[in-house]
Amino acid sequence: xxxxxxxxxxxxxxxxxxxxxxxxxxxSFGNLEVLKGVDLTAQQGDVxxxxxxxxxxxxxxxxxxxFLETPSSGKIVIGGEEVAMQGDGSPAKQKQIxxxxxxxxxxxxxxxxxxxxxxxxxxxxxxxxVLKVPKVQAIERARELLDRVGLGxxxxxxxxxxxxxxxxxxxxARALAVDPSAMLFDEPTSALDPELVGEVLTVxxxxxxxxxxxxxxxxxxxxxREVANYVVYLYQGRIEEQGPPAxxxxxxxxxxxxxxxxxxx
Amino acid sequence: MTGLFELLGLGASAELLSLSxxxxxxxxxxxxxxxxxxxxxxxxxxxxxxxxxxxxYGGKVTRDLLAIYTTVIxxxxxxVLILILYYVGSDIINKISEGLGGGRVEINGVAAGIWVLGVxxxxxxxxxxxxxxxxxxxxxxxxxxxxxxxxFMIMRRVTIPAMMSFAVPGLANLWLIATKDTALLAVVGFNxxxxxxxxxxxxxxxxxxxxxxxxxxxxxxxxxxxxxFARIEKWARRGQPSLRGGTR
Ligand SMILES: Nc1ncnc2c1ncn2[C@@H]1O[C@H](COP(=O)(O)OP(=O)(O)OP(=O)(O)O)[C@@H](O)[C@H]1O
Ligand SMILES: [Mg+2]
Numbered sequence: 001x002x003x004x005x006x007x008x009x010x011x012x013x014x015x016x017x018x019x020x021x022x023x024x025x026x027x028s029f030g031n032l033e034v035l036k037g038v039d040l041t042a043q044q045g046d047v048x049x050x051x052x053x054x055x056x057x058x059x060x061x062x063x064x065x066x067f068l069e070t071p072s073s074g075k076i077v078i079g080g081e082e083v084a085m086q087g088d089g090s091p092a093k094q095k096q097i098x099x100x101x102x103x104x105x106x107x108x109x110x111x112x113x114x115x116x117x118x119x120x121x122x123x124x125x126x127x128x129x130v131l132k133v134p135k136v137q138a139i140e141r142a143r144e145l146l147d148r149v150g151l152g153x154x155x156x157x158x159x160x161x162x163x164x165x166x167x168x169x170x171x172x173a174r175a176l177a178v179d180p181s182a183m184l185f186d187e188p189t190s191a192l193d194p195e196l197v198g199e200v201l202t203v204x205x206x207x208x209x210x211x212x213x214x215x216x217x218x219x220x221x222x223x224x225r226e227v228a229n230y231v232v233y234l235y236q237g238r239i240e241e242q243g244p245p246a247x248x249x250x251x252x253x254x255x256x257x258x259x260x261x262x263x264x265x
Numbered sequence: 266m267t268g269l270f271e272l273l274g275l276g277a278s279a280e281l282l283s284l285s286x287x288x289x290x291x292x293x294x295x296x297x298x299x300x301x302x303x304x305x306x307x308x309x310x311x312x313x314x315x316x317x318x319x320x321x322y323g324g325k326v327t328r329d330l331l332a333i334y335t336t337v338i339x340x341x342x343x344x345v346l347i348l349i350l351y352y353v354g355s356d357i358i359n360k361i362s363e364g365l366g367g368g369r370v371e372i373n374g375v376a377a378g379i380w381v382l383g384v385x386x387x388x389x390x391x392x393x394x395x396x397x398x399x400x401x402x403x404x405x406x407x408x409x410x411x412x413x414x415x416x417f418m419i420m421r422r423v424t425i426p427a428m429m430s431f432a433v434p435g436l437a438n439l440w441l442i443a444t445k446d447t448a449l450l451a452v453v454g455f456n457x458x459x460x461x462x463x464x465x466x467x468x469x470x471x472x473x474x475x476x477x478x479x480x481x482x483x484x485x486x487x488x489x490x491x492x493x494f495a496r497i498e499k500w501a502r503r504g505q506p507s508l509r510g511g512t513r
Contacts, residue, residue, distance in 0.1 A: 066411055094415075101413035112404035116426045116504045126412040129422060158504030178412060 018080060019044045019182045019213040020065060020104075025074035027060055027089075034060045036237040038074075042182065042230075045211040049224035049245070052234035053260060058217040061234070062184050065215070066104045067097050079103060079181055102130055105175030109187040111167040113159040119146060119170045120155040123177045131178065138177070145173040149203050165196030172203055182213040190219060221264055225249045233257050278474040287465035287475065294461030295482050298447040301378040301457065306443045308383030310436070313390025318420070320395050331391065338388035344449050350381040351453045374455045382446055386439055393435035397428035429501035437494040444486050458482060 020042040027035040034057045042048050050058050063069040065076060071089040075082065078100050084092035091097040113122050123142035127133040133141075146155055149169040159167050168188055175183055188204065189197040201223050208214060208227040218224050224231060224245065231248040233241045241248060241257045252258045282288035316335070319327045338346065355372045362370045405427055409419045448459035462479040466472045 068407060068411055098413040098415055101411055104411075106408070106411040108404060108408065110404050112402075112408035114405055114408070114423060114427070115402075116429075118504070125422065126414070129418060130413050160504055160506050 017044050018042075018077070019046065020079075020215065021075075021077040022061075022065065023075040023077075025061065025064055025076070026072045027057070027064055027069060028072050034237050035064070035071075038234075038237070038239055040232060040239070042213055042215060044181070044213050046230055047208045047212075047214045047216060047228045049228035049231045050215060050217045050234060051219070051221065051224060051231060051260075052240075056234040057237045058234055059186050062106075062186050062215060062217055065184065066101050066106060067091055068106075098130075102126070102178055103181045104184055105178050105180035105182075106184045107168070107171050107175050107186070107188050109190050111159070111164070111171045111191070113167055113171055113174070115159050118156045118158055119151060119162075119173075122159070122170060123174045126174070126178050142173070142177055145176050146170065148176075149173045150199070163196060164192045165199045168192065168200045169203055172200075172207075176207075182215065183207070185214060185216045185218070187217050187219060219264065221249065221261065233260070235260075278471070281465075281469055281471050281474055282478055287469065288478070290461045290465055291458065291475070291478060291482065294456055294458035295486075297375065297455070298444065298457040298459075299486070300375055301382060301447045301450065301455075302440070302443040304375070304379035305382030305386050305446075306440050308379060309386025309390045309439065309443070312383065312387025313394045316387060316391030317394035317398055320391065321398060335388045335391050338385055339392075343385055343446055344452065346385055347381050347446075347449050348452065350384055351377060354380060374450075377453070378447065378450045378455055378457070381450070382443060385446070386443055389439055389442075390436070393439065394428070394432055397432035397435070398424060400431040401427045430498070430505060433494065433498045433501045437490070437498070440490055440494070441487055444490070445483065 018041060020040070022038060022040040025035050025038040025040075026033070038057075038061055040048070040061075050061065052058050060069055064071045064074075065078075067076075067083070070091075071085070073089055076085075077083070081096075081100070083100060084096060086092050113119075114125065117125065120139065120142050123145060124135065124138040127138040127141070128135050143152075143155065146152060149172055151166060151170055151173065154162065154166065154170075159170065162170070168191075172188075185204065189200050192200065197220070201220065204214075204216070205223075205227055216224070216228065226245075228245050231242065231245050232239055233248060233254075235254075235256050241252065241254050248257070249261065252261055280286070282291070316331050320331050320335075323331070341349075354377060355370075358372065359369050362368070401424055405423055406419060409423045414422065447457045450457050451460040451463070454460070458479055462475050466475040469475070
């Protein structure tokens with residue numbers, strides 16, 4: 001049952017290309033082993049929801065994928081390209097990491113917009129300075145993206161003058177501006193007032209619908225069930241259960257998952 | 266009216282301070298002081314930026330060396346430092362010059378002043394900038410990293426602009442200290458404002474007039490600097506709502 005679900009997306013490998021593959025990922029902070037061997041594959045167009053209790057290692061896993069954290073061991077393959085690691089898990093080639101990072105756009109819980117730049121400056125920053133897109137072209141694209149996330153007219157506003165929901169939507173526009181092959185969301189709505197959660201989820205839902213590849217760490221179970229085509233439940237640094245949302249949410253097998261789901265319901 | 270002028274000696278003072286006379290000397294001294302202050306402040310900023318990054322991200326040796334530098338410079342009185350750095354500096358230059366077969370070198374006063382005060386300023390700037398860099402929210406730097414910015418670009422595009430609002434008040438202080446520390450260079454015989462003033466005063470015996478005039482010039486420098494730094498701070502704080510509330 002479980003394994004059948006696990007291979008569900010793997011079976012389609014021929015028709016869809018693999019976006020992210022993580023093999024036997026371990027990560028320790030000092031003596032504390034936070035990730036104890038995690039495997040995960042996302043094909044292009046997959047929306048993988050990662051759920052689990054606080055401290056289960058969700059953020060750490062996401063951050064290892066783009067090397068914001070240095071894995072202790074394991075293998076990370078992005079778009080078919082394996083990231084060269086040294087023995088200690090640190091990237092062997094900084095240039096490779098920087099290139100791969102531009103393909104994995106991250107959206108943070110705390111938005112992390114650059115506060116000394118207006119929204120449009122935030123959105124064009126990476127395209128212009130890292131990807132070397134001509135500025136005129138980048139600005140045009142940035143306007144479209146800000147429009148798309150409902151921030152048309154706010155181009156010249158600084159982040160601090162916006163609500164959390166608006167800031168997070170701007171952060172999503174910034175992520176889209178690099179034309180990422182996959183997006184990493186780390187609890188994008190957890191820092192928001194309840195009435196602002198909906199507007200951000202709407203944007204993410206649209207992105208899922210247009211076939212964006214996403215890894216989505218979230219505490220919004222209803223939303224995960226709705227947008228994800230695959231759900232991973234992390235428990236103390238291991239994948240305790242995984243599968244399509246209908247299985248994981250509708251028919252959880254492990255006691256821990258059952259308990260977790262009833263605690264967050 | 267004229268009587269009052271006479272009583273206060275203002276007529277005589279005005280004559281003493283005329284630009285063709287001692288007044289001109291004072292202004293030349295001021296120009297020298299400002300030139301050194303500018304140079305020293307600039308040199309201090311460069312040293313400070315390297316120092317701050319070295320202290321935050323450098324290896325153990327770098328950090329230890331920088332700790333010695335900032336501790337010693339900040340512990341020893343500036344006057345003593347100036348004497349040490351000035352004589353050590355000119356000694357070294359002369360040794361090198363003699364080693365190369367040249368004669369004694371005439372030390373350029375402005376260059377020496379900039380080097381001496383710049384080294385002092387650098388120690389304080391290191392601490393000001395280190396604090397400012399640490400105050401930048403980690404998330405801003407992390408976001409830059411996660412989008413593939415190389416380290417130097419992160420420094421240029423994110424860390425430095427984001428730390429400016431934290432650094433400017435401290436740097437404004439350093440600038441004012443630089444303008445006033447130039448007065449200490451009088452001890453090594455450099456013709457900055459204070460030395461010019463003392464010469465004018467002792468030649469004419471009009472101590473009160475000249476030191477009052479010099480004080481006035483220092484005050485003007487401070488007031489103008491204050492206005493300039495207020496604008497810089499406003500620019501550095503762009504995007505941050507004012508603490509008093511209200512809009513941009
Ligand atoms: N930089 C770090 N240094 C030391 N320990 C860390 C560090 N980052 C995370 N940890 C620890 O690793 C464990 C997993 O953290 P992580 O942030 O991945 O959890 P999470 O699943 O994202 O939790 P949450 O739902 O609260 O965000 C926690 O026990 C945390 O204290
Ligand atoms: Mg987390």
